[in-house]
Amino acid sequence: MTKKTYASIHDFLNDTSFQNWAQNNQLSDVAFWDSWIENNPSKKHLAFEARDILLGINFIKKDVSSSHVNKEWNKLETILKEKQKPSVTKSLIDTFTIKHVIAACFLIGLTLFYYNNYSNSFVSFNTDFGEVLHLKLKDGTYVTLNSNSSLKYNKNDVREVWLAGEAYFNVSETENNNLKFEVHTEDLTVQVYGTEFNVNTHRKKTEVFLEKGNIWLALNNGNSKRMSPGNYIEYSSIQKRIVMDKDIVYSKDKIAWKNGKLVFDNFTLEKALLKITDTYGVTFVYDNPELKKTPITGTVPTTNLEICLNAIKKSANITLKKENDKLVVCKN
Numbered sequence: 025m026t027k028k029t030y031a032s033i034h035d036f037l038n039d040t041s042f043q044n045w046a047q048n049n050q051l052s053d054v055a056f057w058d059s060w061i062e063n064n065p066s067k068k069h070l071a072f073e074a075r076d077i078l079l080g081i082n083f084i085k086k087d088v089s090s091s092h093v094n095k096e097w098n099k100l101e102t103i104l105k106e107k108q109k110p111s112v113t114k115s116l117i118d119t120f121t122i123k124h125v126i127a128a129c130f131l132i133g134l135t136l137f138y139y140n141n142y143s144n145s146f147v148s149f150n151t152d153f154g155e156v157l158h159l160k161l162k163d164g165t166y167v168t169l170n171s172n173s174s175l176k177y178n179k180n181d182v183r184e185v186w187l188a189g190e191a192y193f194n195v196s197e198t199e200n201n202n203l204k205f206e207v208h209t210e211d212l213t214v215q216v217y218g219t220e221f222n223v224n225t226h227r228k229k230t231e232v233f234l235e236k237g238n239i240w241l242a243l244n245n246g247n248s249k250r251m252s253p254g255n256y257i258e259y260s261s262i263q264k265r266i267v268m269d270k271d272i273v274y275s276k277d278k279i280a281w282k283n284g285k286l287v288f289d290n291f292t293l294e295k296a297l298l299k300i301t302d303t304y305g306v307t308f309v310y311d312n313p314e315l316k317k318t319p320i321t322g323t324v325p326t327t328n329l330e331i332c333l334n335a336i337k338k339s340a341n342i343t344l345k346k347e348n349d350k351l352v353v354c355k356n
Contacts, residue, residue: 036074164196
C-alpha cells in the first residue's frame with residue numbers, strides 16, 4: 025500500500041483502500057486504516073469526515089439547549105395564536121400537524137446523534153466462507169476467527185467481545201489479574217482471566233471447549249458453570265440448557281480448524297459434511313438417508329475445497345454429483 029500524506033478530505037476520498045475501510049468491505053484495509061487512524065490522531069477528524077461523505081452522512085453534531093427550544097416553541101405558539109383561524113377543526117388539525125412535524129424532526133436528530141456517537145464505537149471483523157482471520161487485540165489476546173464468522177468489540181474495551189460463528193481465543197493475562205475477558209454469544213457469556221479456549225455458535229447452539237486454564241460460563245437461563253481443561257459443553261439455544269457436558273482426551277477435532285485442517289474422529293458422514301457446510305457454505309443432500317450414518321475417520325485440509333471433498337469421497341466410498349446449488353451424496 026503506497027504511503028500518502030492525506031492532507032485533505034479529497035486524498036481520503038480518492039483512495040480505494042480508504043473507501044473499503046469506510047464501507048467495511050476488505051478486512052485487510054479495515055485493519056490497516058484502524059491502525060493508521062490510531063497512529064495519526066491529528067488526521068482522525070479528516071478521516072471520519074471523509075468516511076461520512078462516502079456513506080452519505082455529513083452532519084455536525086450541535087447541542088441545542090432546553091431554554092432555546094422553549095424560546096422557539098413559545099415563538100411558534102404566539103404566531104399560531106395571532107393567525108386567523110377559519111374554524112376550530114382546522115386550527116386543531118394545523119396545531120396537531122405542526123407538533124408532529126417537530127416531534128419527527130426531534131426523533132431524526134436523536135437518531136443521527138446516536139449514529140454519530142455510538143455506531144462507530146465498535147470494531148468489527150467478518151470472514152467469508154473458506155476464510156480464516158488471525159487477530160491480535162490491543163491487550164495481547166490472540167484470536168483466530170473461523171470462516172463465516174464475525175467478532176466485534178468496543179474500541180475502548182477489547183476485553184469484552186461479541187462472537188457469532190467460531191473462534192479460538194488465547195487470552196493474555198493482564199497486570200491487573202481482576203480484569204477479566206468476556207466473550208458474549210446469544211446463549212451465554214464466557215468469563216476468563218488468561219486461558220485458551222474455543223467457542224462455536226453455529227446450528228442454534230453454543231459449543232465451548234477449554235484447552236488451558238479455567239473459565240466461568242454465565243448461561244442465559246440464569247445458571248452458571250465452571251469449566252476445567254479438557255471440558256466440552258454444548259448449550260442449546262432452543263432448549264435453553266446444557267445438552268452435553270463431557271471431558272475430552274483427544275481434542276484435535278475441536279481446534280484443528282485453526283491450523284487449516286478438519287479432524288474426523290469416528291464421525292458420521294452427516295456430521296463431517298456439516299463441518300464442510302460451516303466452512304464453505306456448501307449444501308449436501310443424500311439420495312439415500314442411510315448414507316448419513318456412514319462412519320468416517322481421518323484428517324482433511326480446509327485450504328482447498330476440491331482436495332477436501334476428494335479425501336472425504338475416498339474415505340467414505342461415496343460420489344458427489346452437483347445439482348443446481350447442491351451436492352448430492354451417492355454410494356460409490
